[in-house]
Amino acid sequence: MGFFANLKKKRTIKSNNESKQSMLHKNLKFAAKEQYKQIRENLSFVLPQDEKSYVIGVTSSVRGEGKSTTVINLASVLAEKDKTVLIIDADLRIPTIAKKLGIEKTPGLSNFLVGKTEKAPIYSSNINEKLFILPSGDIPPNPSELLGSERMARFVEKLRDSFDFVIIDTPPVNLVSDALALSPVLSGLIVVTRESFTEKRELKRCFRQLKLSEVKVLGTILNDASEDHAKNYRKSKYRYYRKSDYLKTDYLTPKPEDGNNADVTDNVGNDEKKD
Ligand SMILES: Nc1ncnc2c1ncn2[C@@H]1O[C@H](COP(=O)(O)OP(=O)(O)O)[C@@H](O)[C@H]1O
Numbered sequence: 001m002g003f004f005a006n007l008k009k010k011r012t013i014k015s016n017n018e019s020k021q022s023m024l025h026k027n028l029k030f031a032a033k034e035q036y037k038q039i040r041e042n043l044s045f046v047l048p049q050d051e052k053s054y055v056i057g058v059t060s061s062v063r064g065e066g067k068s069t070t071v072i073n074l075a076s077v078l079a080e081k082d083k084t085v086l087i088i089d090a091d092l093r094i095p096t097i098a099k100k101l102g103i104e105k106t107p108g109l110s111n112f113l114v115g116k117t118e119k120a121p122i123y124s125s126n127i128n129e130k131l132f133i134l135p136s137g138d139i140p141p142n143p144s145e146l147l148g149s150e151r152m153a154r155f156v157e158k159l160r161d162s163f164d165f166v167i168i169d170t171p172p173v174n175l176v177s178d179a180l181a182l183s184p185v186l187s188g189l190i191v192v193t194r195e196s197f198t199e200k201r202e203l204k205r206c207f208r209q210l211k212l213s214e215v216k217v218l219g220t221i222l223n224d225a226s227e228d229h230a231k232n233y234r235k236s237k238y239r240y241y242r243k244s245d246y247l248k249t250d251y252l253t254p255k256p257e258d259g260n261n262a263d264v265t266d267n268v269g270n271d272e273k274k275d
């Protein structure tokens with residue numbers, strides 16, 4: 001299967017400062033930005049229709065696949081569409097959102113969850129007036145417990161009154177259970193993979209965990225896709241995929257045959273057997 005065929009066994013990503021900055025919101029290349037807009041549009045098909053606003057978790061199997069980059073870019077294209085959006089950095093172990101957006105990470109979510117601040121310290125962003133940020137805060141000893149707490153659940157429910165979208169950055173599923181602890185408060189979860197980086201067996205393990213938690217997987221994003229991959233997609237039945245040197249949406253496009261998480265997991269398994 002095409003999508004998984006491009007997930008290699010070895011991690012071979014090299015990135016420099018220039019490529020790091022070029023992957024964020026205003027600096028995005030046209031083609032990459034178009035892909036994020038495509039993901040934004042695809043989301044409207046896969047999100048539950050009966051919720052007044054959406055809380056979307058972004059995770060992956062391991063570190064470095066592009067979760068935080070996806071969170072920032074997706075949030076910014078949603079804000080451009082006049083949606084009120086809050087980014088929460090719930091990667092309380094290795095937070096990067098504040099640094100990527102040039103703000104302080106403390107005080108933030110963890111300080112609020114332990115009761116150190118009465119109000120959640122939500123900051124406006126300089127990307128878009130409709131985009132807000134709740135940074136991680138100090139690194140706590142028990143992130144999983146905090147994220148799965150009653151206080152967090154009540155807080156997120158309240159946020160639904162003020163924001164159209166809450167996009168939550170989380171640590172990788174294969175390393176810690178933090179993303180799973182959050183699953184009861186999520187409308188759904190996006191899984192980020194990265195071409196020539198994500199290992200099939202890691203992704204398979206990730207989906208197995210997600211299936212156990214019963215969280216709704218909204219789709220998978222293939223980040224950093226090569227031009228070859230894009231060309232293959234153009235030739236394939238998914239003709240509307242545009243050429244992009246960075247990013248592809250895959251399962252975020254609803255397809256009748258992709259009914260549920262189980263299918264995705266099975267596909268990973270089948271693909272592995274073919275190798
Ligand atoms: N499509 C891409 N092209 C180039 N660099 C990227 C791309 N996606 C992510 N990066 C870079 O890779 C590194 C890891 O990305 P990040 O979003 O922080 O991953 P994660 O949050 O999953 O650990 C960062 O330095 C980021 O700038």
Ligand SMILES: [Mg+2]
Binds near residue numbers: 068
């Ligand atoms: Mg990250």
